[in-house]
Amino acid sequence: MAKKQQEAKKSRIVEAYEWTLSRLERTIFMGIRFFQPKRFLNPHGFLGMLTFITFIILGITGVLLMFYYKPSLTSAYDSVKAINDDIEFGFILRNIHYHASNAMVFLALYHMFYQFFAGKYKLRNEVIWITGVLLGVLTVIEAYTGYDLILNERAVLAINIGASLTNSIPFIGPTLAQLLMGSGFSDIVIRFYVFHVFLIPVLMGILMLLHFPRNLILDLPMISVIAGGIIVTAGIFPVDLGAKFTPEVPPGITVPEWYLTSLYAFIRTGIDKFVAGVLAPTLFILLFLAIPFIDRKKAVHWSERPWVSGIGVAALGQIIVTTVWGFYVNPDPTIELAERLEIDPLPYYGTLIAVTLAAFALTLAASEWVKEKRKKRPRETPQTFKIRVSDKAATLGAIILIILQLVIAGLALQAYTAGQQQLALIEIGASLMIFGFLLHLLRFASSQGVSK
Amino acid sequence: MTEERKSRRSFIQTILAAVSGLLAISPFSEIVRYLRSRGSAGSIRQKIANINDLPPNNRLVFTYPITGDPEKDKDPFRKFLLIKLPDGTLKAYSMVCVHLWCLVDYKPERLQIECPCHGSIYDPETGVAFKGPAAAQPNKTLPEVKLEVDENGDIYAVGVVGVIGYGKEAAGS
Numbered sequence: 351m352a353k354k355q356q357e358a359k360k361s362r363i364v365e366a367y368e369w370t371l372s373r374l375e376r377t378i379f380m381g382i383r384f385f386q387p388k389r390f391l392n393p394h395g396f397l398g399m400l401t402f403i404t405f406i407i408l409g410i411t412g413v414l415l416m417f418y419y420k421p422s423l424t425s426a427y428d429s430v431k432a433i434n435d436d437i438e439f440g441f442i443l444r445n446i447h448y449h450a451s452n453a454m455v456f457l458a459l460y461h462m463f464y465q466f467f468a469g470k471y472k473l474r475n476e477v478i479w480i481t482g483v484l485l486g487v488l489t490v491i492e493a494y495t496g497y498d499l500i501l502n503e504r505a506v507l508a509i510n511i512g513a514s515l516t517n518s519i520p521f522i523g524p525t526l527a528q529l530l531m532g533s534g535f536s537d538i539v540i541r542f543y544v545f546h547v548f549l550i551p552v553l554m555g556i557l558m559l560l561h562f563p564r565n566l567i568l569d570l571p572m573i574s575v576i577a578g579g580i581i582v583t584a585g586i587f588p589v590d591l592g593a594k595f596t597p598e599v600p601p602g603i604t605v606p607e608w609y610l611t612s613l614y615a616f617i618r619t620g621i622d623k624f625v626a627g628v629l630a631p632t633l634f635i636l637l638f639l640a641i642p643f644i645d646r647k648k649a650v651h652w653s654e655r656p657w658v659s660g661i662g663v664a665a666l667g668q669i670i671v672t673t674v675w676g677f678y679v680n681p682d683p684t685i686e687l688a689e690r691l692e693i694d695p696l697p698y699y700g701t702l703i704a705v706t707l708a709a710f711a712l713t714l715a716a717s718e719w720v721k722e723k724r725k726k727r728p729r730e731t732p733q734t735f736k737i738r739v740s741d742k743a744a745t746l747g748a749i750i751l752i753i754l755q756l757v758i759a760g761l762a763l764q765a766y767t768a769g770q771q772q773l774a775l776i777e778i779g780a781s782l783m784i785f786g787f788l789l790h791l792l793r794f795a796s797s798q799g800v801s802k
Numbered sequence: 803m804t805e806e807r808k809s810r811r812s813f814i815q816t817i818l819a820a821v822s823g824l825l826a827i828s829p830f831s832e833i834v835r836y837l838r839s840r841g842s843a844g845s846i847r848q849k850i851a852n853i854n855d856l857p858p859n860n861r862l863v864f865t866y867p868i869t870g871d872p873e874k875d876k877d878p879f880r881k882f883l884l885i886k887l888p889d890g891t892l893k894a895y896s897m898v899c900v901h902l903w904c905l906v907d908y909k910p911e912r913l914q915i916e917c918p919c920h921g922s923i924y925d926p927e928t929g930v931a932f933k934g935p936a937a938a939q940p941n942k943t944l945p946e947v948k949l950e951v952d953e954n955g956d957i958y959a960v961g962v963v964g965v966i967g968y969g970k971e972a973a974g975s
């Protein structure tokens with residue numbers, strides 16, 4: 351009897367749900383199908399979704415930061431300082447925003463390389479691939495315009511490099527720089543603000559419409575764990591404010607953010623700015639855009655197309671070498687700063703060539719070896735987990751996790767009111783991660799259909 | 803009407819529509835003036851000082867173009883040096899070092915323009931850097947302000963040669 355009643359009740363909810371769904375079918379929204387996996391999936395398959403989630407986190411925290419940030423030459427730095435030091439909860443939001451931006455650049459790159467080696471740009475996915483590469487470029491530009499808004503020494507160094515690279519473009523450079531940046535800092539800071547909070551995100555949104563596949567994996571447990579992980583990282587490594595840019599005072603040594611140090615390294619080798627900072631990266635991006643048209647074979651596995659895979663490994667190697675090198679500044683304080691920043695071109699380009707050659711050699715050798723192996727042993731079906739969790743155990747586990755969350759939430763509040771904001775961040779993130787574990791535990795149990 | 807004529811007609815119609823559309827939006831090309839943001843259009847004539855305000859081997863700092871907006875007028879990109887060399891010649895340069903945008907100044911005791919940040923030194927007669935990191939760049943000359951002196955000895959700035967923060971070498975103004 352009770353059961354029947356419950357069913358009737360449930361069906362009314364289901365009815366309402368289905369009513370809404372059928373109306374939503376009239377909208378664009380239903381063109382996308384969200385798929386919630388019933389078991390653990392390797393996140394490599396949905397790194398794009400994870401990148402998108404960080405984009406959403408950035409949107410939410412970014413909008414909130416806009417309430418107090420002032421895009422002006424005289425008060426930009428002070429307003430960020432106020433957000434960081436004085437305004438309630440500002441420290442938390444700023445650090446989540448900052449670390450989500452790093453996570454987004456990293457996840458986007460990771461996503462791209464994974465899809466590259468998996469040969470996913472084939473099979474009529476060319477448009478998805480191209481919009482993806484463009485989205486990656488926009489992600490870096492978006493992050494760049496973001497950290498410039500603080501107008502600290504690091505920001506002004508980055509603005510300076512960006513301006514001088516634009517100026518170095520033959521013929522149109524100086525005009526283009528002026529059209530983009532106006533006539534000084536007060537213009538630059540407002541314009542970068544407009545780019546950062548509106549223009550680039552809107553462009554990214556449009557590109558996303560052309561990038562998202564019809565079927566999206568919405569893995570809530572993994573999303574929660576990653577989001578929580580970003581917040582925990584923010585708590586462990588909070589970002590500093592840096593020194594305010596004052597043009598009368600010699601600045602300390604600053605290097606750009608990690609996703610731009612590779613560019614910085616090229617510029618510091620002393621070769622022509624345009625070649626190092628504009629032409630080289632543009633060619634690099636064009637190569638990636640053209641990959642689906644270079645690699646026209648049907649083969650998808652990386653070992654079946656060793657030369658293309660070699661390009662990927664070489665690119666990865668070059669990115670790592672140049673990024674790390676970009677952080678290097680000669681530590682000897684007796685020589686002049688400009689000299690300390692110089693990078694000797696011979697070992698630098700030598701290393702790059704060596705890395706490239708090694709990458710190709712290794713990839714070709716490895717692909718031969720893997721191909722042999724694959725021939726001998728046809729694909730094994732992967733073993734499935736044999737661990738069983740009963741419903742009862744799962745419920746018990748969930749309750750324990752919720753109690754844990756309660757304790758952590760209490761601790762987080764306590765830490766926050768005690769002024770220990772870092773600790774609060776770590777605990778907020780941890781609680782979000784536990785939520786992810788709990789969701790996974792529940793789906794794991796229910797997917798087995800075992801009840802005891 | 804034959805198929806061929808039909809398609810020719812629709813081709814001509816497309817061309818006409820495209821031409822008309824381009825004409826309709828063409829006045830908006832002047833938007834570049836909006837984007838350039840020079841304070842106001844063209845080269846601005848602005849009085850800086852009188853020739854008697856400044857003894858030889860001395861300098862003064864001026865804001866150009868002045869906007870009246872205290873925020874904009876504080877911008878390093880609007881700060882310039884008016885220098886009277888020992889022989890009485892007048893020169894005016896952007897104060898923004900073409901290396902990394904610190905503010906340079908004229909040092910009468912050493913007869914040179916110096917940057918406080920990484921030791922770039924500029925020749926006050928030409929604005930060319932001859933020492934320090936700025937001298938090592940291909941663009942190493944401070945953008946120069948064109949000056950005019952009228953019969954009363956009033957000094958006017960009438961435009962900038964070069965790109966501020968980047969150098970006099972750059973095309974455009």
Ligand code: FES
Pocket residue numbers: 899900901902903904917918919920921922934935936
């Ligand atoms: S900013 Fe002038 S020497 Fe570096």
